[in-house]
Amino acid sequence: MRILVVEDETRLASFVQQGLTQAGHTADVASSGPAGLELAAAVPYDAILLDMMLPGQNGLDVLRNLREFGIATPVIIVSALTDTQHVIRGLDAGAVDYLRKPFEFDELLARLRIVQRRGPTTTDAAPLRVADLELDLVQRRVTRAGQPIALTNREFALLELLLRHPGRVVSKTRIAEKVWDVDFDMGSNVIEVHMSQLRKKIDRGFAEPLLETVVGQGYRLRDPATRV
Known part of the structure; x- marks a missing residue:
């Protein structure tokens, strides 16, 4: 939040x-x-x-x-x-x-x-899911194909934001607004670094990559089952 x-x-x-x-x-x-x-x-x-x-x-x-x-x-x-x-x-x-x-x-x-x-983004405590990736807001736990994934607080917030908009591109500006504070420097590469680390944790070792960069626009979580 x-x-x-x-x-x-x-x-x-x-x-x-x-x-x-x-x-x-x-x-x-x-x-x-x-x-x-x-x-x-x-x-x-x-x-x-x-x-x-x-x-x-x-x-x-x-x-x-x-x-x-x-x-x-x-x-x-x-x-x-x-x-x-x-x-x-x-x-x-x-x-x-x-x-x-x-x-x-x-x-x-x-x-x-x-x-x-x-809140308007969720009416209950149900986990957020895309494909075999799941984020439990109450337990603050992330798994993929049942395997636990350890994330930092910032990585957890990034993944939560993406999971709330599955298949949709989330811009760097939106990410900065929701995950960083008002003094965030949009000229830095902090978002790129955190996204790179997040991608390694949720995609490495799995056949289907979920987190992708949309050049010039932002990032999104795609669902292989829907081709989005």
Whole structure:
């Protein structure tokens, strides 16, 4: 998942960003309400973690503006305002969840998994498959023809993105948006290097290659059974 963390406490924001990255997600940070609103409008995030007490514009107003602008990204409010009325206001304004500070990081990850299962890209926790390649989102496990494949967090995110669009070309720009952060340098060869490593892991030793480069366009996972 690509997640926006809107939090003005620098240490907490850094902790959350690092933890999300280690868990295999991509995380951007905004330290004010207006900055969070601008990023949320520009980048297709899968979820937003939103503090309530923010400089420039409070979290409740940010959430209301998001919904007024037609941005339906799921929002989890993460706040030290823990009384019932604040929770009700947040949920009524369009948040999908409300997590009270201080919180256990494992609980935050569990709340995000719920968002992922409810999201538009998947309605359940069913594994993603192309041919004999399978990715289990819940167990974070990848197999091909029943053989386990060890992937880094970044490789897992790349493969998940491709498996969500089987047979379709996924551009470098789309990959950068979903798997890397806002500071990614499109002039670098980082995507090519990661794709090369991913191709070795999922195709080496198998008769049918699945991951292919479409020159000048991007990458796709093809299904030999459908010739796509």
